[in-house]
Amino acid sequence: MAHSHNHGHHHHHAHGDDQTEGRLWISIFLNLIITLAEFIGGFISGSLALLSDALHNLNDTTSLGISLFARKVSKKEANKEKTFGYKRAEIIGAFINLITLVIIALFLIKEGIERFYNPQPIDGLVMFVVAIIGLLGNVITAVLLYRSSKENINIRSAYVHIMSDALSSVGVIVAGWLILKYELFIVDTILTLIIAGYILWQSYYMLRKTIDILMESTPNEIQLEEVTLAMQEVTGVLDIHHLHVWRLDESNILLESHVVIDESDMANMETIKSSLKELLNNGFNIQHSTLEFEFEPCGEKVKSPCL
Ligand SMILES: [Zn+2]
Ligand SMILES: [Zn+2]
Ligand SMILES: [Zn+2]
Incomplete structure (x- = not known):
């Protein structure tokens, strides 16, 4: 009769958890700095690309916040109301992250298509300098998150995400240089479509994983x-x-x-x-x-x- 359950009680990595949380806090802080730099840079240069990227990075900051919050919640013990514990809170957090990301990516694609018909003049120098600041922030964040990247969906999705952020920063640096040198404004539009397309593609795979868990699908490795x-x-x-x-x-x-x-x-x-x-x-x-x-x-x- 006495059949005790400890479904929510495996604290093997207490120390690693603390480290991961510390890294998440630093990542949130760095992302806020990038966001601020890009908003200011966007207004100074009149570049819509930088403003869109600032919006994206603001979303990154809130996404990391959700990851951190979900981590704290999913550690709570099982109780009479939540007999399975709070582990799925992290899955729900990842799900919200990804849905938000898809919305931002679709917004970027819409902006990019509009720019094909209505190209905007851009201050390439400001774009170039701010993108370098963004790249530095992205690289530091990626290195910080790398060690815990195999731990769970949230950290892994955050890592994949920040790596793609860094790649797009490199793209913006190159585009800024091309605009500065040759006034090739269309490069900015093409880059926007590539970045947003990549984000959509990544989100699709991560979304499938989280939906599989929420739908209680049979795990892939089990026949x-x-x-x-x-x-x-x-x-x-x-x-x-x-x-x-x-x-x-x-x-x-x-x-x-x-x-x-x-x-x-x-x-x-x-x-x-x-x-x-x-x-x-x-x-x-x-x-x-x-x-x-x-x-x-x-x-x-x-x-x-x-x-
Ligand atoms: Zn049982
Ligand atoms: Zn991002
Ligand atoms: Zn039966």
Whole structure:
């Protein structure tokens, strides 16, 4: 009866978490500086490109803020209202990040297309100098986030994002130079479309991952048929059905299933259950499974509908 659950309680990396949070704070600060520099530079030069980039970097700052907030929330312990804990808060945070990013990218594309028909004169020198400041900020932020980049979706998406920011800064530096030297204003428009297109492409893949988790999709690395076959091979198991495998978050996979055993095996139920849970944990990295035992497959009798 006493079946205790610790679904939200794995503090193996307490020190690393503190470091990641510190890096996130510095990244937020650096992004604010870039944003401010680009807003001022945009107004001085009359360059809409710099203003758009400033808007983008302002969004980056708030996105990093969401990541930080989500990290704090997802560490909270499970309670009676949130029995799975708060781990999905981080997934929801990543989801909001990405949706915002898509909106900004679409805005940049719209601005870029408008500029094809209505080119704006730009002060190339201001563009050039401010983009160098932006690049420095992006590089420092990318280096700070690099070490924890494999940890979870939020940090990884932030890292991929900042790397693309740095690349676009290099693009803006080159474009600023071309505008300064040859008044090639169209370079600015083309660059905007490339940057926004890249952001959309990146966001698409990250969005698919977060949506898969929110939709409780079967994890990519798990084949349901394979799990069923392996479970049916455990001694005493006659049938496996009503099988669900899903992700709680990036690192936790959960499973529920019905297990049919023979009535004469009733005394062995605990042994069969242990074997199944061991198999699921060791063979498929499924840390938590809920198994419902039956003597006959449900749904085959009128009195026991499959629920
Ligand atoms: Zn950005
Ligand atoms: Zn349980
Ligand atoms: Zn059943």
